[in-house]
Amino acid sequence: MRILLFAASFLIASSLLAQTPKFDAWNEFAKTKFEPKYYEKIGEYLFYPNFPDALKALVGKEITVEGYYVPFAPEEGNYIIISKYPMSQCFFCGGGGPESIAEVTFKSNPGKFQVDDLITVRGKLKLNSDDIDHVNFILTEAVLVKK
Secondary structure, eight states: OOHHHHHHHHHHHHHHHSOOOOOOOHHHHHHHHHEEEEETTTTEEEEEOOOOOOHHHHSSSEEEEEEEEEETSSSSSEEEEEEESSSGGSSSTTSSOOEEEEEEEEOOOOOOOOTTOOEEEEEEEEEOOOOOOOEEEEEEEEEEEEE
């Protein structure tokens, strides 16, 4: 009888977990609305983000993002850029928008990556709307989960 109750409990718990939607950072980033804003410092219009409240609520919390390594950032320190899309389709080289890239600052050097390596990272979310030297979505204190 105990085995039967355990098995039934396990099946119910498994089905409930299977129904819980997996957090998709790229989908959440895509909910950000962008509008052109003139930046006098560089004399150009750039996309200015209007982050949704649900995304603002995640600031400072750990999130996990899977993306492609894009060799855009300087090869120094623990800082890289990942993209929702491979390099040929990313924001810098293809048709992706600013919501399709994230900056990652690692706690410690994760080693070298190759173009389009699909990696998974986990870090604390920071949103950036004002510093044009950084992208809009940043993971700080990040660790490499999977390469």
